[in-house]
Amino acid sequence: xISKDQSPLNIMLADxxxxxxxxxxxxxxxxxxxxxxxxxxxxxxxxxxxxxxDTVLPHILFLDLNMPCxxxxxxxxxIRSNPKFKExxxxxxxxxxxxxxxxxxxxDGANIYIKKPNDFSKLKKVLKEVVNLNWQFHTSGLNxxxxxxxx
Amino acid sequence: MRLYxxxxxxxxxxxxxxxxLEKLDINYQLLDLGEIEFKENIxxxxxxxxxxxxxxxxxxxxxxxxxxxxxxxKDTIVEMVYEKDxxxxxxxxxxxxxxLNLSYGYISNIFSENTFTSIExxxxxxxxxxxxxxxxxxxxxxxxxxxxxxxxxxxxLSGQFKKTTGLTPSMFKRIVDKRRxxxxxx
Numbered sequence: 418x419i420s421k422d423q424s425p426l427n428i429m430l431a432d433x434x435x436x437x438x439x440x441x442x443x444x445x446x447x448x449x450x451x452x453x454x455x456x457x458x459x460x461x462x463x464x465x466x467x468x469x470x471d472t473v474l475p476h477i478l479f480l481d482l483n484m485p486c487x488x489x490x491x492x493x494x495x496i497r498s499n500p501k502f503k504e505x506x507x508x509x510x511x512x513x514x515x516x517x518x519x520x521x522x523x524x525d526g527a528n529i530y531i532k533k534p535n536d537f538s539k540l541k542k543v544l545k546e547v548v549n550l551n552w553q554f555h556t557s558g559l560n561x562x563x564x565x566x567x568x
Numbered sequence: 569m570r571l572y573x574x575x576x577x578x579x580x581x582x583x584x585x586x587x588x589l590e591k592l593d594i595n596y597q598l599l600d601l602g603e604i605e606f607k608e609n610i611x612x613x614x615x616x617x618x619x620x621x622x623x624x625x626x627x628x629x630x631x632x633x634x635x636x637x638x639x640x641x642k643d644t645i646v647e648m649v650y651e652k653d654x655x656x657x658x659x660x661x662x663x664x665x666x667x668l669n670l671s672y673g674y675i676s677n678i679f680s681e682n683t684f685t686s687i688e689x690x691x692x693x694x695x696x697x698x699x700x701x702x703x704x705x706x707x708x709x710x711x712x713x714x715x716x717x718x719x720x721x722x723x724x725l726s727g728q729f730k731k732t733t734g735l736t737p738s739m740f741k742r743i744v745d746k747r748r749x750x751x752x753x754x
Contacts, residue, residue: 449684520739524746530734553685553690557690557693559693560697563697563700563704565740566733567735568734
């Protein structure tokens with residue numbers, strides 16, 4: 418790691434697919450930026466964790482749209498209706514590439530929208546880019562309210 | 569035969585530092601807690617040599633100086649972006665080099681190593697950030713924004729906006745307006 422005096426980026430992921438979770442883990446390990454990753458296998462576990470008192474909140478949270486029990490969208494709305502989670506950047510990833518869906522997702526409060534590419538290595542590249550970009554915003558004090566990124 | 573040693577790392581480092589600094593004729597003072605005060609400005613070359621000499625011992629010059637420089641670079645860029653007459657389009661490198669009194673190559677390397685992005689990308693990021701503010705807070709049209717930020721055309725601004733955010737400026741505005749519950753369309 419290059420900069421010793423930087424606190425690590427806390428990243429969270431909610432995804433019901435085990436392969437996706439493992440894969441995400443690999444991608445985060447390759448990041449130059451120091452980070453801690455916590456994964457959840459569904460939306461309910463995620464929300465329980467976030468709502469618990471004294472939880473260390475993530476800087477950035479990745480949500481898969483398609484999850485059983487509690488969907489990514491439901492989580493998104495619930496998180497955005499709670500001011501306690503105002504500072505968390507939320508990245509949604511989904512297979513949909515419809516502009517309407519993308520716009521809706523941003524309107525509902527997401528900061529980042531990722532169209533899941535078919536290629537694993539492309540996805541890895543995208544994930545790293547997203548985390549990097551989010552970190553740039555974080556360290557340069559830029560406005561989270563108008564932080565949108567679609568890829 | 570086996571010998572056991574006891575060592576005082578702090579003392580070893582202190583001595584190494586002193587030797588390296590004296591070797592380069594640097595006028596310095598060693599403060600507590602691993603801080604060195606340079607009594608006069610040293611050239612980039614000297615700084616590099618010092619760094620090289622120390623790296624053999626696994627000693628790295630504290631990031632503090634780097635962090636300060638990074639911050640100065642960022643501040644200079646922000647100042648450039650927010651004051652139109654200071655926004656050079658082709659001489660950004662010489663502007664930064666002059667302002668900070670260091671070679672652009674050096675500035676650029678330090679910046680990239682520590683921020684994981686390039687100066688060029690950072691400038692674009694700040695410009696787009698300002699574009700967002702101008703669109704949302706000042707209600708400027710795209711033409712006005714592209715003028716203020718020294719883009720050659722609206723198309724150029726939109727292109728860079730889309731490349732940086734994945735959204736067009738109008739989509740961006742629509743999203744922000746809807747989020748804020750504003751229903752009027754321009």
